[in-house]
Amino acid sequence: MTILITLIHVIVCFFLIAVVLLQSGKSGDLAAAFGGQGSQTAFGPRGAASVLSRATTWSAIIFMLTSITLSIFAARRTGPTSVLSGVKPAQTKSQPATPVAPSAPPTVPQNQAPTQK
Numbered sequence: 001m002t003i004l005i006t007l008i009h010v011i012v013c014f015f016l017i018a019v020v021l022l023q024s025g026k027s028g029d030l031a032a033a034f035g036g037q038g039s040q041t042a043f044g045p046r047g048a049a050s051v052l053s054r055a056t057t058w059s060a061i062i063f064m065l066t067s068i069t070l071s072i073f074a075a076r077r078t079g080p081t082s083v084l085s086g087v088k089p090a091q092t093k094s095q096p097a098t099p100v101a102p103s104a105p106p107t108v109p110q111n112q113a114p115t116q117k
Contacts, residue, residue, distance in 0.1 A: 002073050009066040016059040023052050 049057075 002070070005066055005069055005073070009063070009070060012059055012062045012066060016056070016063055019052055019056045019059060023056065
């Protein structure tokens with residue numbers, strides 16, 4: 001059931017993207033962007049709903065319903081909730097650090113005197 005709803009959800013997503021991109025903007029000319037008053041009324045003319053706007057409305061409704069249904073199915077699912085919930089952590093055996101003997105300061109050969117700069 002979840003797979004069927006997910007498949008419908010993905011198809012509706014692609015359809016919704018296509019329908020929204022096919023629509024033309026309402027009073028979206030350059031003058032409207034800068035406050036021009038000559039193009040349309042405040043929210044554009046209100047005409048009869050076209051086929052594209054009805055398709056957008058119905059696909060948005062179906063998208064919301066499938067989203068809610070999938071979220072309910074995900075909340076009700078029992079069992080592991082994470083991909084890594086069944087994986088056991090690797091057992092590493094750590095050893096204490098071995099102390100390093102302090103090294104002796106560098107020695108100057110006896111036949112040479114240290115030079116000063």
